[in-house]
Amino acid sequence: MADFEIFDTLSSTQDLGLARVKAGRSGSGWILAKEQTKGIGRHGKSWVGTKGNFMASRWEIMEVDIRQVPQLSFVVALAIYEMLRPLIPDTDQAMRIKWPNDVLHRGRKLCGIIVQTEAVDKPGHLGVVIGIGINMRAAPILEGYLTVALKEISPEAKNLDAVALLHKLNGHLDGVLDLWRNKDFSDIAKAWLKRAYGRDRLVTVTQEDMSVSGRITGLDEFGGLQIESDDRVHTVTGGDISYGDLI
Known part of the structure; x- marks a missing residue:
């Protein structure tokens, strides 16, 4: 059972998640911020932490080969895709996963994912922190990207807050992580390709x-x-x- 830590304001859920694994915390956990002031995106870019959006990081000291860590972006994206399916009426037609780590609705960015690692003392293990940002209430203006908010495309999402969405995502991610651990990655890759942006x-x-x-x-x-x-x-x-x- 994952731990849940909910903060009204936090500089970065990723930074705190990395601190948790550096400290050798056992098990796994989620850190969610209702507002984020110094969020981290890929390649060191900042992540806009608008209040009302979903900003969370999942941490775990995980038994994993460093070469397999990039697989987790696709595992997480598939979990998010399936979690959103009941909320978005046209999921199969409109939702796509862009390589390597964005979830799009009709070509507009809805969600971003970042995976970071930290060396730990336990042999064969790494500290893994997965950051997830979903535009729930507001779509930020990003240079070179079209964006969309969940509330614009899902009537049901208007009644959801970030904490409720976190509990939904936790269940889906646990399920897909179990598949990833117990099956060949090719199965995950096939599922991703069916939903891949640009495959046509x-x-x-x-x-x-x-x-x-x-x-x-x-x-x-x-x-x-x-x-x-x-x-x-x-x-x-x-x-x-x-x-x-x-x-």
């Missing part, structure tokens, strides 16, 4: 001086994006991704 489009990934264009065919065992181009499958682990015409 030509995509281009640019990394430094290299560029690959083609169609998304899946994920490798470490969460790298597989793109088929000129009868070859390329695996990319990072870079800027853009989406072109329908295939």
Whole structure:
């Protein structure tokens, strides 16, 4: 059973989650802030912590190989997708998961995910902190991104607060984590591909001086994006991704 810590205001749920695993706390836990002043996004970017939105981090000292940690972004995204299914009437038509870590509704960012690790003394284990931000009440203005709030697309969400959503997400995430621990990652990868943003489009990934264009065919065992181009499958682990015409 996960611990739940709820704060009215916090600088960063990620920072506190990392402090929990550094301290060697056993079990797992959630830290939720109703308002966040110094949230952390990917690549060191700030996360806008608007009051009324969902800002939480799940921490655990986890038995995991460091190479498998990127898989957790897809595990969490699938749990969020399924948690939102009863709330969003057009989930299958409109909801997509963008590689590697965003959940979109009709191409607009609804949710972001960050996974961070911390070395611990226990052999074969890592401290893992998963940060999740969901635009519940307000969609922030982000350069280069269209955004949307849950209340705009879900009549039921108007009656939910972040704490209620946390309890829903906790159950879904526990279930998908159990699948991840007990089954091959290829099963998770197949489930992700069915919901992947851009799988019906030509995509281009640019990394430094290299560029690959083609169609998304899946994920490798470490969460790298597989793109088929000129009868070859390329695996990319990072870079800027853009989406072109329908295939």
